[in-house]
Amino acid sequence: xxxxxxxTAGSGKTTLTRAFGEYLEGNGYRVSYVNLxxxxxxxxxxxxxxxxxxxxxWEIMEExxxxxGAIVESYDRLLPRVSEYISSIMELKGxxxxxxxxxxxxxxxxxxxxxxxxxxxxxxxxxTVYLFSPxxxxxxxxxxxxxxxxxxxxxxxxxxxxxxMSKVDTVSNIDEYRRYxxxxxxxxxxxxxxxxxxxLLAHRMCLVFPELAPPTRVLYLSSKTGEGFDDLETxxxxxxxxxxxxx
Numbered sequence: 001x002x003x004x005x006x007x008t009a010g011s012g013k014t015t016l017t018r019a020f021g022e023y024l025e026g027n028g029y030r031v032s033y034v035n036l037x038x039x040x041x042x043x044x045x046x047x048x049x050x051x052x053x054x055x056x057x058w059e060i061m062e063e064x065x066x067x068x069g070a071i072v073e074s075y076d077r078l079l080p081r082v083s084e085y086i087s088s089i090m091e092l093k094g095x096x097x098x099x100x101x102x103x104x105x106x107x108x109x110x111x112x113x114x115x116x117x118x119x120x121x122x123x124x125x126x127x128t129v130y131l132f133s134p135x136x137x138x139x140x141x142x143x144x145x146x147x148x149x150x151x152x153x154x155x156x157x158x159x160x161x162x163x164x165m166s167k168v169d170t171v172s173n174i175d176e177y178r179r180y181x182x183x184x185x186x187x188x189x190x191x192x193x194x195x196x197x198x199x200l201l202a203h204r205m206c207l208v209f210p211e212l213a214p215p216t217r218v219l220y221l222s223s224k225t226g227e228g229f230d231d232l233e234t235x236x237x238x239x240x241x242x243x244x245x246x247x
Contacts, residue, residue: 001240004101007131012166017102018044019223032092037104038074049088075115086122111156120157127239128161134171140190141202143180164219181218
């Protein structure tokens with residue numbers, strides 16, 4: 001099984017890659033780790049495949065590039081070797097139960113660069129986990145944004161994408177978050193009361209969300225406590241078999 005963790009900077013992708021991998025290993029699974037972040041300085045896990053062996057963003061910065069330009073340039077240089085990375089990931093898949101892909105901290109680099117898109121399009125049935133942290137969810141429209149962004153990731157990468165709120169151990173009112181994220185009808189009704197243009201737009205988007213979005217459930221994960229790891233494992237299994245869906 002190939003699981004790819006995608007999310008905004010600070011959403012906890014790398015920490016989750018390590019924690020979930022350790023959880024799987026503790027349950028007797030063979031796990032391989034892939035680092036796709038050219039800008040990572042340190043990793044809490046030992047990667048079996050690491051793009052930094054070929055190029056790093058900080059080395060490119062020494063050539064005079066700024067931080068953002070160095071990130072983009074690093075994937076320009078990796079692009080000609082994307083087929084090699086696909087082959088290497090497939091080799092890892094052949095000898096592992098799970099292959100965990102840790103993507104760049106700057107999510108837009110992976111989503112908007114051909115390297116990320118071509119990589120994902122040529123892997124067999126990868127499951128993408130879209131992470132977002134609770135600190136971006138401040139008002140009802142934010143919940144609409146989070147759900148629709150997961151849909152945009154699926155459209156861009158062409159992979160089944162599961163939305164997952166990370167760092168759930170940092171919130172005390174998890175039931176309130178669940179109410180907005182799990183019940184689109186409730187969220188739509190709440191947005192109808194918003195007087196702003198933003199609220200109106202979010203309301204209209206949520207009205208069509210059930211028609212556009214494939215059936216899936218939201219995950220609630222904590223790398224610190226392991227909460228939700230059993231749900232993620234179950235969902236990954238359902239994705240790779242014919243015995244269930246992701247609702």
